[in-house]
C-alpha cells in the first residue's frame with residue numbers, strides 16, 4: 001500500500017506478490033501430488049484455496065511454507081525463495097498446518113513460549129505477544145491444559161495463536177474451520193476477516209460459503225493442477241452456483 005492509501009481505500013500501487021507458487025510439483029514415486037502449480041497472491045488479497053479431497057491443497061501449502069521440498073519449482077513468500085532463504089521467508093509467514101499444532105504435551109502458554117523462543121523473539125515482546133494472541137484467539141479457559149487434551153476447536157485456536165505470534169504479514173491457513181462447531185466457525189471467520197484487513201491470506205477449505213464469507217480471490221486445484229484462478233464472481237458467472245462450478249471443475253471426481 002502506498003503512503004497515500006488509507007485503510008479501506010483502493011490501493012493505487014502495482015500489485016505486490018506476497019505468496020508465489022512457480023511451477024511447483026511434488027512427486028511421490030510416479031504419483032504427482034501437485035503438478036506445475038503456479039499462482040500469485042498479492043498483498044491485500046484473501047484467497048480461498050479450493051478443491052476436492054486429495055486435490056493437492058495441503059501439499060501445495062507445505063511446499064509454500066518450506067515444510068516440504070518441491071520436486072520442481074519455486075515457492076516465494078514476500079519475495080523470498082523459501083528453498084534458499086527459508087529463515088527470512090518464515091519471519092514473514094504464519095502457518096496453520098492441517099492437523100493443528102504439534103507438541104501435545106505442552107500447555108498453550110508453554111507451546112507459545114517454545115515457538116516464540118525458537119523464532120528468537122525478544123523475551124519482553126514474546127510475553128506481550130503471548131498475552132495478545134491468547135486474548136485474540138480466546139484461549140483463556142484452556143491455558144492450564146495440555147494441547148493434546150483440548151477439543152478440536154481449541155486445538156485450531158492454539159494453532160492460530162502460534163501462527164500469529166510473531167505478527168507475520170502473510171498467513172497460510174490449512175482448513176482453519178475444519179471440525180469446528182457453528183459458533184467456533186463464526187468466530188474464526190470473523191477473526192480471519194479482521195486479519196484480512198492488514199494481512200495477505202491463503203486459506204484452504206471445502207466449504208463453498210467460506211469463499212463469499214471471507215475471500216476476494218479463488219484458486220481452485222484438482223488432481224494436482226490449478227483449474228481456476230480468479231475472483232469469486234468470475235467463478236459463479238453465467239448463473240452457475242458455487243456448487244455447480246465445483247462439480248464442473250472437478251469433473252468426474254466431484255461427489256465421490
Ligand SMILES: Nc1ncnc2c1ncn2[C@@H]1O[C@H](COP(=O)(O)OP(=O)(O)OP(=O)(O)O)[C@@H](O)[C@H]1O
Nearest residue numbers: 028031032033051052053054055056057058059060
Ligand atoms: N507422503 C505422501 N506419500 C504419497 N502420497 C501422498 C503423500 N502426501 C500426500 N499424498 C497424496 O497426494 C495427494 C494430495 O494430497 P493432499 O493432502 O495435498 O490433498 P488435499 O487437497 O489437501 O486433500 P484434503 O482436502 O483431503 O485434505 C493425495 O492423493 C495424497 O494421498
